[in-house]
Each structure stands twice: as C-alpha cells, then as structure tokens.
Amino acid sequence: MNLLDEGSVAIVEETDIVTVRQTVREAAGQIGLGVTDVTRVVTAASELARNVFKYGNGGSMTWKLLESEFAKGIELTFQDKGPGIPDIEQALQDGFSTGGGLGMGLPGAKKLMDEMSVDSSPQIGTRVVVRKWRSI
Amino acid sequence: MHRETITVIKVRGVLMVTMPADPDDATISALQEKTLEAMEEYEARGLILDLSRVDTLDSYFARTVTETGKMVNLMGGQTIIAGMRPAVAITATQLGLNLAFIRTALGVDQALDLMSEEHPV
Numbered sequence: 001m002n003l004l005d006e007g008s009v010a011i012v013e014e015t016d017i018v019t020v021r022q023t024v025r026e027a028a029g030q031i032g033l034g035v036t037d038v039t040r041v042v043t044a045a046s047e048l049a050r051n052v053f054k055y056g057n058g059g060s061m062t063w064k065l066l067e068s069e070f071a072k073g074i075e076l077t078f079q080d081k082g083p084g085i086p087d088i089e090q091a092l093q094d095g096f097s098t099g100g101g102l103g104m105g106l107p108g109a110k111k112l113m114d115e116m117s118v119d120s121s122p123q124i125g126t127r128v129v130v131r132k133w134r135s136i
Numbered sequence: 137m138h139r140e141t142i143t144v145i146k147v148r149g150v151l152m153v154t155m156p157a158d159p160d161d162a163t164i165s166a167l168q169e170k171t172l173e174a175m176e177e178y179e180a181r182g183l184i185l186d187l188s189r190v191d192t193l194d195s196y197f198a199r200t201v202t203e204t205g206k207m208v209n210l211m212g213g214q215t216i217i218a219g220m221r222p223a224v225a226i227t228a229t230q231l232g233l234n235l236a237f238i239r240t241a242l243g244v245d246q247a248l249d250l251m252s253e254e255h256p257v
Contacts, residue, residue, distance in 0.1 A: 043194050
C-alpha cells in the first residue's frame, strides 16, 4: 500500500467542521472518486467531525490517500479528546444518540463508507477510521 | 472564517431562500430564525427552500430543514424544498435522513407552480 498524500485538520471550533468538509472534498477528488461517492465521503466526514466537536471535546481529522495494485482509496481518522464510548456496538446501531441528535453520526457514516473501525476508551478517547475505495 | 449570509426574498407571496453551498452550523440555524421572522413580517403563504447549490446535506442540516418546515406549517404556511442535487438525494437516502414531512420540487419554478396551485394568489 502506497501513501500518495496526507494531511490533517484540527477540530476545535464549530466552523472547523466546514474546513473538514472542504479538505475531504478536495482530497477525495484527487483519487478520482465520482460526484456521488465524493458526496458520501464528505457527508460521512461531516457527521464524524460534528461528533468530535460536540461530544468529544474537539480533536482532529487526518486524511490519507492510499494506492494499492487494484484500487485507490481515501482514509479518514477522527480522533477526539472525549470520555470514550462505553458501548461501541450500541453506538453503531441506527438511531442511537447520547447528544439529543438524530443518532446518525456513527451508523450513518458507516453506511456511506466502505470500511469503518472504532476504538474507544476513557484513556485515549474515541478514534474512528473510515475508508472509501475506487477500483483502478 | 466568516459566516455566510442568507437572503430571504418574497416572490408572489412566497418566501424564497437559497442555501449557500457549504453552510456552517451557525448559518444553518440562522436560516431557521430568519425565515420564521420573515414569515410573520411579510405574511407569506409559504417557504421555498432552494437547495440547488448545496453539496452536502448532513443530519444536522436535514434536521434543521425539517424543523423549519414544521414551524412554518404551524404558522399556517407550506414549505417546499427545491432543486436537491442527485448525489445529495442519494446520500441523504442512504444516510437515512427523513425528509418525508417536507414537500419537494425539482426546481424553484416547479415549486412556485405547486405553491400557486394550492394557494391561488
């Protein structure tokens, strides 16, 4: 797996969610994803960035453009400074929300991306990694 | 980063709001407040929300749109969202956003026609 490019955005203020969307849109365009897939990735990023801002005491989003023999992909890592998610399985279910929202953050992002993994503990906070691939 | 401005105009007795392409949360909540105030001020028959420039509709944005529609409804008006892009419609459906409460139109022209059919001037 080759790393083509990478970068990161700090998520401290609410307007950083917009910066995340713009950064991800630009990065996803670089690997030639179509407009619908770019929209999926940007929307997922928006949900996850809002989680980091609202429930995770802020944090960051790191993006990587990856290339293998058969595909190009974008990987986004969202790391927060929050208390962690006690029950990840529950948080991945439709409609689950602790923040009084629609509960679409994690399950919604999962539906829009090809891969997602979640690590969470009170010590490290919550880290969500999502990926979207394009065959080449 | 500056907050994008939302302009509310009145056309044929209906409020028209064009959402910017990538509004931050503060701009989205300003939409709600500004629209409801204008409903009262202009005694409008309804609201047409033009989403043709919008390229990301996440759950926060969708929830505010739905809420605003319900509020406009409570005030006696009708809301139509117009011009949602194909990629946005696909993503919204996969994400599970529920906009069923709100009427939709392909574009602003059609939305105005719908509004006039039901509430002749």
